[in-house]
Amino acid sequence: MNNLDLNFSERQILAYCLMGYTYKEIAQFTNSSFKSVESKKYRLKQKLERVNLLFILN
Structure with a gap:
């Protein structure tokens, strides 16, 4: 299982x-x-923080 399981609306x-x-x-x-x-x-930021990908939204 991936730590970054994003649903459709989150990916959108x-x-x-x-x-x-x-x-x-x-x-x-x-x-x-x-x-x-x-x-x-x-909520998306919270998920991204868990896998250290927050830089994507900044």
Whole structure:
């Protein structure tokens, strides 16, 4: 089992972040709220910290 098991929405948020989109733009693309995107990115950061990949989102 991989330490970095990301589901589809987490991979999607990560891809949009790597492309430089804002929370608001990501929310529009994924048809979700700003707060939802913010929460998903927070949880994604926690997962990335566990495997020392946080530099990806900075």
